[in-house]
Amino acid sequence: GNSVTQMEGPVTLSEEAFLTINCTYTATGYPSLFWYVQYPGEGLQLLLKATKADDKGSNKGFEATYRKETTSFHLEKGSVQVSDSAVYFCALGKSGATNKLIFGTGTLLAVQP
Amino acid sequence: EAGVAQSPRYKIIEKRQSVAFWCNPISGHATLYWYQQILGQGPKLLIQFQNNGVVDDSQLPKDRFSAERLKGVDSTLKIQPAKLEDSAVYLCASSLDLRGAGELFFGEGSRLTVL
Numbered sequence: 503g504n505s506v507t508q509m510e511g512p513v514t515l516s517e518e519a520f521l522t523i524n525c526t527y528t529a530t531g532y533p534s535l536f537w538y539v540q541y542p543g544e545g546l547q548l549l550l551k552a553t554k555a556d557d558k559g560s561n562k563g564f565e566a567t568y569r570k571e572t573t574s575f576h577l578e579k580g581s582v583q584v585s586d587s588a589v590y591f592c593a594l595g596k597s598g599a600t601n602k603l604i605f606g607t608g609t610l611l612a613v614q615p
Numbered sequence: 616e617a618g619v620a621q622s623p624r625y626k627i628i629e630k631r632q633s634v635a636f637w638c639n640p641i642s643g644h645a646t647l648y649w650y651q652q653i654l655g656q657g658p659k660l661l662i663q664f665q666n667n668g669v670v671d672d673s674q675l676p677k678d679r680f681s682a683e684r685l686k687g688v689d690s691t692l693k694i695q696p697a698k699l700e701d702s703a704v705y706l707c708a709s710s711l712d713l714r715g716a717g718e719l720f721f722g723e724g725s726r727l728t729v730l
Contacts, residue, residue: 506657536717545619545721546658546706553717591657595717601646601710602671603717605657 504529508592508606515582515613523577523609525566525592534595535559535568535575536603541588549577549590582613617641619722621707627728633695636725640688640709646670648719649682649692650706658706664690665713697729 509524527535537549537559550559555570564579575592592606620639628634640647646665650658661680662672666687675682679698684690694701704726708719 534717543723545723546708546719547721548718551717593657593717601648601713601717601719602660602663603658603719605659607655607657 504533504594504596504604506592506594506604506606508590508609510607511589511610513609513611515611517584517613517615518581519613521577521579521582521586521611523590523592523611525575525577525606527573527575527592527594529573529594529596531596535566536593536595537564537566537575537577538591538593538605539588540591540608546591582611584613584615587611587613619707619709619720621705621722621725623725624723625726625728627730628697630699630729631696633693634697634727635694636692636705636707636727638690638692638707638722640690640707641720643711644709644720645687645712646710647684647690648706648708648710649690650708652704652706652724654703661692670713694727697727699729702727702729 505528534553536551538546539549540546550561552559552568558567589608591608593603649661652658661675663670664684682692704724706724708721
């Protein structure tokens with residue numbers, strides 16, 4: 503069945519460091535891919551998305567490219583800030599039913615000043 | 616714009632007791648979701664409503680869980696009787712419609728502890 507695997511955390515970085523959080527997926531058909539973020543004390547919110555192969559989603563300095571050949575959707579940011587500290591979830595939308603999301607286990611990012 | 620509201624934020628109960636969670640989605644959102652998030656795992660969809668009809672409840676443990684959205688707005692999720700393994704955060708989310716390109720708006724969640 504469809505599934506999402508993301509790297510385990512926590513990931514601890516210093517401010518201005520480069521961030522990569524790995525995400526790979528297994529799916530039939532042509533799913534859409536998402537990154538959601540959960541800041542402390544808040545609900546999950548959509549960070550970025552990509553709906554077809556080779557699409558790049560971007561928002562708030564974060565980027566992720568939909569790679570069908572490697573079934574990956576890695577999240578990157580060139581220079582993290584303390585305010586980026588949160589839990590990041592990779593998610594997959596089933597083909598034909600985009601809003602039914604399958605989530606990864608989440609990766610906690612802690613950015614130190 | 617008001618977000619998705621959930622209550623209570625925290626609930627502690629004994630096993631075999633019952634509990635109910637309430638959700639008020641964003642105004643105008645036709646689709647409502649309940650997710651279960653067990654510690655260390657990603658959210659798992661329990662049930663999805665479109666207006667007041669159920670679209671998908673294939674992962675809802677129907678022997679103990681029930682949910683309703685009677686007037687197509689607010690929703691209630693009930694667990695009766697609760698088991699230890701039901702300890703989790705219950706997330707409510709809403710979206711404009713079924714095919715809203717994956718943007719779900721989540722509430723802060725209701726954390727359930729079953730002792």
